[in-house]
Amino acid sequence: MAISDRAAVSEIAHLVQQDVLRLSALPTVRSAFAWLRAQEAQFAHWQLEMARIAAPPFGEAARADWLRERFKELELEEVRIDDVGNVFGTRRGLGRRFVSISAHIDTVFPAGTPLNIRQQGSRLYGPGVSDNGAGVAAMLAVAGALRAVKLTHQLPIVFIGNVGEEGEGDLRGMRHIFSNPKWRDQIQHSLVLDGAGSDTIVAEALGSRRFEVIVRGPGGHSWSDFGAPNPIVVLSRAIHAFSQTQVPTTPKTTFNIGVIRGGTSVNSIPESASMRIDIRSTSMSEMERLEMVMRHALDRAVEEESRAMHARGAGQKRSGVLSYEVVVIGNRPAGELDSKARILQVIRAVDTHLGNAAQVQRASTDANIPLSLGREAVAIGGGGAGGGAHTLQEWFDCSGRELGLKRILLTLLTLAGVSA
Secondary structure, X not given: OOHHHXXXXXXXXXXXXXXHHHHHHOHHHHHHHHHHHHOHHXXXXXXXXXXXXXXXXXXXXXXXXXXXXXXXXXXOEEEEEOOOOOEEEEEOOXXXXXXXXXXEOOOXXXXXXXXXXXXXXXXXXXXXXXXXXXXXXXXXXXXXXXXXXXXXXXXXXXXXXXOOOOHHHOOHHHXXXXXXXXXXXXXXXXXXXXXXXXXXXXXXXXXXXXXEEEEEOOOEEOOOOOOOOOHHHHHHHHHHHHXXXXXXXXXXXXXXEEEEEEOOOOOEEOOXXXXXXXXXXXXXXXXXXXXXXXXXXXXXXXXXHHHHHHHOOOHHHHOOOOEEEEEEEEEEOOEEOOOOOHHXXXXXXXXXXXXXXXXXXXXXOOOHHHHHOOOEEEEEOOEOEEEOOOOOOOEEEOOOXXXXXXXXXXHHHHHHOOXX
C-alpha cells in the first residue's frame, strides 16, 4: 500500500473511531446495551426453540415460518418470505441505501436427524444450536434492542434469515438476494452473522468449486467379460494424476477427493463409478486452473484405459463405450474486501472501543456473494462460544454473549448512522 493510501486509511479510521465513541455515549445506545444484558434468558429461549425445528438443506420452510413470526413480534416492517425461502423484515430510515444484517437458518443435518436440543446451565446442546442458532439469536436480539429503546437510524436496515448456506445449498439464498436488482443495487453494507464467538472478522471470501465425476462403461462379468473397460480403474488413474498437481501457498489453494462410489460386487466389472472433488482458493484463476487439470487427468485416464482395453483384445466389441461426465455440485465465488472499506474500518474501531481482539480471516460464508460482486461485507460471530459444529455433539455457551451483541449493535448503528 502506498504512503498516500496508508494516510487515507489512517484518516478514515480516526473519523470512524470518533463516530463509534460518540454513538456508544448516546443514552439510547447505553439503554440498548442494558436491555441486551438483561434479556439473555430470552435469547437462549429463541435459540433452543429454533434449533428444535428441523432445517435440512432445501427443507427450511418450517424454520422460515417460525422466524417470520419472530420478526412480526419484534415489529419489523414488510415482513415476508421470498420465492426461495429467505425471510425479510425491515426498519425504516431516511436514506434509500440499506444496511443488511443476516444469518442463515439452514443446517447441514439431513431430514430425520434426531434433534436432542437441551440446556444445562449456561450451555445449550444439540445439532445446529451454534451454527447457526447463535447467529439467528443475535440478529433477533439486535432487532429487539432497537425496538425496546425506540432507537432511530438514518439508513434503513433489512434483517434477513437466509436459506442455503450449508453444503450443497451452495449459498442459494444469498445468491437469490443479490440477483434481485433491488437488493443488489441498494444494499450498501452486509453484516453476516455466522456461528458463535467475537474474535474473527471474515473479510476474505474463500472460493470453492465442487464436482461430481461419473465414469460409465458397459460393465460385465469379471471372468467372461474380462478386458471390458473398468470405470473404477479410470477414476484411479485420474486421481493419481490429479493428486500430483502442484498448488501455490499464496494464494492458498487446496483440493480434496472426499467421496468415491461404484461397483456392485467383487466379481462384477462396474457399469459406473463416481467421485466428488472439492477445490478451494481465494483466487478464481487458481480454481479454474485446477478444474482444467482435473479434466485433463480424466481425458488421459479414459485414453489409457481405452488403449489397455484394445491391448486386452476387447476393442472390437467394447469400442466407444467408455465415457465420463463432470457435474458441478457447488460453486462459491472468491473475493476480498478492500482494506479501505468502511465496514472493515467500522468493525475494527468497534473492537478497539470494546477492548476486543479479533483477527481478519478467510472463510466460506454468505459474505462470499457480496464480496465477489465488489460489495462491502464481513461475516462475524454472534458472541458466546461454541464447538462441535456439524456434529450431533454441537454446543453453545451463552457466557460472554453480551460482548458479541454489543459488537454487532455498535457496528450496525455506525454503518446505518445515528444522529444525536
